[in-house]
Amino acid sequence: MATYKKRGYKPKTKVEREAKIEEGSTTAEVFKTLDTGASKTEAWVEKNQKYILGVVGAIAICVLGYIGYEQFIQEPKEAEAANEIFQAQQYYEQAMNATASDSLYNLALNGGEGKYGFLDIIDNYGGTSAGNRAKYYAGMAYLNLNDYQNAINYLDGYKGKDELTGPLAKGAIGDAFVQLNQNDEALKYYEEAATMSANGVTAPRFLLKAGIIALKLNKPDVALKHFKTIEDNHPDAPEAARAEIYVGQAEAMQ
Structure with missing residues (x-):
């Protein structure tokens, strides 16, 4: 059990004196180190x-x-x-x-x-x-x-952070690649444009384009996924009615 030592307390036994000396030495060593x-x-x-x-x-x-x-x-x-x-x-x-x-x-x-x-x-x-x-x-x-290569070059350099022009720029690059008969590249940009914003204007628009290009590339599973996304997430969009028609075409190709 610890005992309280009052200020000015003088050690009486040999053990207490040695403890007091050791305590003083330790304190001095700490200050010396500091x-x-x-x-x-x-x-x-x-x-x-x-x-x-x-x-x-x-x-x-x-x-x-x-x-x-x-x-x-x-x-x-x-x-x-x-x-x-x-x-x-x-x-x-x-x-x-x-x-x-x-x-x-x-x-x-x-x-x-x-x-x-x-x-x-x-x-x-x-x-x-x-x-x-x-x-x-x-x-x-x-x-x-109809200068598609220059269109791609400038649109690709555009840093669009808003919910409208950013997706529109990516989607327009997809349009340019379609005109250049590079449908694989077009699909990539349409898909990117569709995922840049969940708004009801650009998302269903480019999901539909992505689905149509996927059908042309003989990728019915990919196309069906995009058409179904329109039906599930954007049922009131103008593209929803067209997506419903293309769903049957995609299912027939599977």
Whole structure:
């Protein structure tokens, strides 16, 4: 059983005196070890002071440089690019609603009235949001001009993170590959487009296209899976009625 020793307690027996000495030695050794460790740390810091200050300074310079770049270079460039792309978008929208649209798509791509086209935006503002959007529009314009390889090139470079244009870009690449008679590649892109978003617009659209191409590739199991997904997940979509018809065709091919 442990006993409480009051402050100033003096050991009376030999055993108590030895225990007191040992306790004092242990405490002294602990402080000595701590002092030694602190001294080594101080020595290391002193020895490597220039290196440490250099690293800290480099980090500070990088942070300040990044903030300065964003504030004084990137933000003004973003605003300028957003202004420059406006006319090209106008041409593109006009082309979508026009009967003879080739000239308008070309104006959208190459510019007109002293304004940049999408290709100029990509070249001059490639690192901006507008430059990224220009790749999408350029790819779609080339697709409508039946220039399928350029359509693939620009659409593949588009970084679409939203639920609409991202799947539309991938699906359009699939359309281009169909026109180039590369159905295996088309199927891959249709399937990717269908899984990029579960919305009721793009998902059933590209599931249906994937299923139809799978039938052409003599892959009825794959086709049936896509058609069934439309029926199960998007029963109210316009594609659901067509998928029901294709289900019978896929089952007959199995």
